[in-house]
Amino acid sequence: MNTAKQYLSMDKQPQLWRGDFASYLELILEHKQFARSAHALLYDAILDKGIALSADDEPPVYGAFRDEIFGIDDPIAQLMSALHAGAEGLDIRRRIILLMGPPGSAKSTIATRMKRLLEEYTQTPKGAVYAIADCPMHEDPLHLLPQSARKQLHQDTGILVEGELCPVCRYRLEQAEGAWSSISTIPVEQIVFSEQRKVGIAAFAPSDPNSQDISDLVGGVDIVALQQYGVESHPLAWRFDGTLNIANRGIAELIELLKSKAELQFSLLTLAQERQIKAPRFELISADEVLLAHTNEEEYRRFVSDQKNEALQSRTYIIKVPYNLKWSAEEQIYSKMMGNRLDTHIAPWTLKAAAGWALLSRYEKLEKYSPELKLKLYDGQFEGEFRPAHLREVKELSPRDGMFGVSPRQVVNALSQAIAASPHNCLTPTDALKALRESLDHHTGAESKEKRDQLLGAVGAIRAEYDRYAKQTVSRAFIAAFESSAQDILIRYLDSAEASMREDKLRDPITGEWVDPDEKLMRSLEDLIGVSEGSKKSFREELLVRVGAMARHGKEFRWDSHPRLKEAIEQRLFADLQGTIRTTLSSKVPDEEQRRKLDSVKRRLQEQDGYCPHCASAMLDYVGYLLEKGN
Structure with a gap:
């Protein structure tokens, strides 16, 4: 067991580099990767956790998501493809990446995991990020270089410098006091991204339309500083603490973006296309960040049906994130969600039974392939005459599989109630199926008789699978x-x-x-x-x-x-x-x-x-x- 001293030492912060701009420039010339963009930084942070290539035409499995997100390797691969293109400087970096799918399909989990990865990666030597010291937007020190030096740097090293100094840093440079009297002596510091400390990572969520305004995104007037500097347009009288300011150099998570006010959505247009922020009373402010939004399908359909949104639509890159469709992966989801918080034994096949029931609600009806057959094909169980080619046909015939159905949250709610009601401190498959059947009275989406009958039928189908398993298990014993x-x-x-x-x-x-x-x-x-x-x-x-x-x-x-x-x-x-x-x-x-x-x-x-x-x-x-x- 660790001692108290060892526990306390675990909270020590890493030793961060600090120097002047001249020293930083020497560092960059030796280690060009430190001059990478936000997309490249995030892409490298994910790759740093490893990648396993899959057989045949299956997407690769990324170590960064392997133990956190299950069964949606295709959307993850599409996301990585977009980040890779952005890292290479292609035009996709000028898009809002929008994860679209049903509630509970891991959209916010993907965003949260990416934010945590950036926090971890920027604490490592290979993930180091440097910024002008005390800049409210933690901006790239290379913005200090004049255009002639930038051009020569690009010719010599391939490093492309884009963007201009923020209003605060420009004001300090124009005042030319102390260390700022020469760009070579301007202080530069290594930074570690932290959502809690508002460095490089920020999240924006819609709230009351009557109280939310543009300041949530781009900052606002500092009332105390305004008394000193007199005008709202003074750089030091403005709080550059909006979501888009904080997320510079990193990632901005835009939660349920399409539920926010239209004027707030349109404020993202300039940032997406021009990579600049427009704050009231200020010129355009350079920003380099990954814009990652997520929304549900219903909101998205309303969004695309409104012609007024065409400009924002053209600046959005859609990645569909359906519910997981693989039986074994769904079981892993419930195992993770249930965790070890409950001192209850969960019998074998219990989570598998719950997972199978949820999956049967997510498959489109096909004449050739029953939902029960799809359940096994998606899970790679190719029995008898069925082969991977049949699964490919299933995917072609039912492209909306996973875009509807029962959410994992609803299943875990039912299982949690069954555990709480169990007098034996043990949850069995029959307990789980009974709880799922009873949960239909509280299940959103089961109001119609047709849907209710489908979910009841799914209980019967999974019980039949469990009956076979139970008899085989007992027979083996x-x-x-x-x-x-x-x-x-x-x-x-x-x-x-x-x-x-x-x-x-x-x-x-x-x-x-x-x-x-x-x-x-x-x-x-x-x-x-x-x-x-x-x-x-x-x-x-x-x-x-x-x-x-x-x-x-x-x-x-x-x-x-x-x-x-x-x-x-x-x-x-x-x-x-x-x-x-x-x-x-x-x-x-x-x-x-x-x-x-x-x-x-x-x-x-x-x-x-x-x-x-x-x-x-x-x-x-x-x-x-x-x-x-x-x-």
């Missing part, structure tokens, strides 16, 4: 006591498959007679895992190759060595053992042998599958109920 039977099925299958490939017979181990391969056994197992008649030969060949490869390395091929065949054997054994399992689970007063089996199964569920005593018992009771019903 029981099968542990019947491993010899599982291995016997495997040997019979492999013997028949090998003889079938050779178009030969095999000797019956009991009678000693030469008999045909047991095609009925092989097809019964292959059908269970979706191996079609046409693909059975390739499946058997692949299996026998693996058996041979393991044998060459001195390894035994067992019944559970091949995931798909293991699943088939489990299902076959479960069918054979259903009577035994049903009797064991449904017995009101189990005998000693049945109690031993139940205790063994519960122990296996807890030790190997992550169940607690309560949810292990609940799982067995539920599967017993299913078997009694004949499901």
Whole structure:
């Protein structure tokens, strides 16, 4: 454990560079990357966390977002493409990047993550940012160079200097007092971005239209200083503390931009296109910042339908941010949102059940692909005849998937209420599905009978998936006591498959007679895992190759060595053992042998599958109920 001294030392601020402009210029000539733009800085901050290239045509996965945002790699890739273009000085840096999607689709999470990345990166040596000391807009010191020097610098180094001094720095230079009497001695300091300290990062949110004005964006008159300097147009009588002033050199988050007053929206036009801020009574003020806005689809549609907004529309770069569509990623979202704040055990498959229900509400209806099939295809579960090409077709046929449906927030609300009501300090899949069904009375968007019926149908579809999982899980726990039977099925299958490939017979181990391969056994197992008649030969060949490869390395091929065949054997054994399992689970007063089996199964569920005593018992009771019903 750390000592008090060690904890206190963690709050030490990094040693920041400070010098004069001449020293800074020497630094820039040696390290040209420090003269980068705001877009380049943000792009580098994200890349600094690493990037993993994906296979096929999947977008890359950026380390900066990997543990924070799940299942929306396409919008992230589009955002990175825009930042890259801006970093290269292309015209997209003169656009407002607008994240548009349904509520709860991670738009603000993306913005928040990017702000935190800038704060972290500017504390590192490679992310260092330098500014004219005490400038209210933390502006680029290279603005001090005259045009002739800028031109020569660009020719010699490729560094392009754009922008002019802010009113405060120009006033100080014109006064030429102290260190400002020569540009070489003007103080320059390293800065660290901080949203809390209003350095390089700022956020703007719409508020009461009657009280919000342009000063929220570009600053306003300093009443105390006005008494000293006499006129509002004096640089030192103005507070350069608006969102756009603070965000210079970094990023401005424009929250629900399209809900703000029109005059405030139009004040962004000059900044987006000309990269300049217009404050009342002042000339245009240079600014270099990433403008990142977000809004929902309904607001966006109203925005584009109004011809008065054409100028702002032309300066906006839209990135659609839909809800996540991948089952495993949705489960990760809920795991992150639930966190470790609640001292409650969450049974296996509980978050998966909730995730599946939410996803079924986000898919467009297609004749060829049911929502249940889409659920698996989006998650990369290509079973039977389905391949990645089918997923590509799904995306082409239903481009609005994810732009509507249940928000993760609504799901977490229902799960939180179920946890609060649980007397067992444990949340099970059946608890979760019950809570989601009951939440429809409080669910925005479920007012119509059609929508309510769809969401109720989704509960039934996920329950059917859970029923299969529950029976398979319990069967695996029981099968542990019947491993010899599982291995016997495997040997019979492999013997028949090998003889079938050779178009030969095999000797019956009991009678000693030469008999045909047991095609009925092989097809019964292959059908269970979706191996079609046409693909059975390739499946058997692949299996026998693996058996041979393991044998060459001195390894035994067992019944559970091949995931798909293991699943088939489990299902076959479960069918054979259903009577035994049903009797064991449904017995009101189990005998000693049945109690031993139940205790063994519960122990296996807890030790190997992550169940607690309560949810292990609940799982067995539920599967017993299913078997009694004949499901």
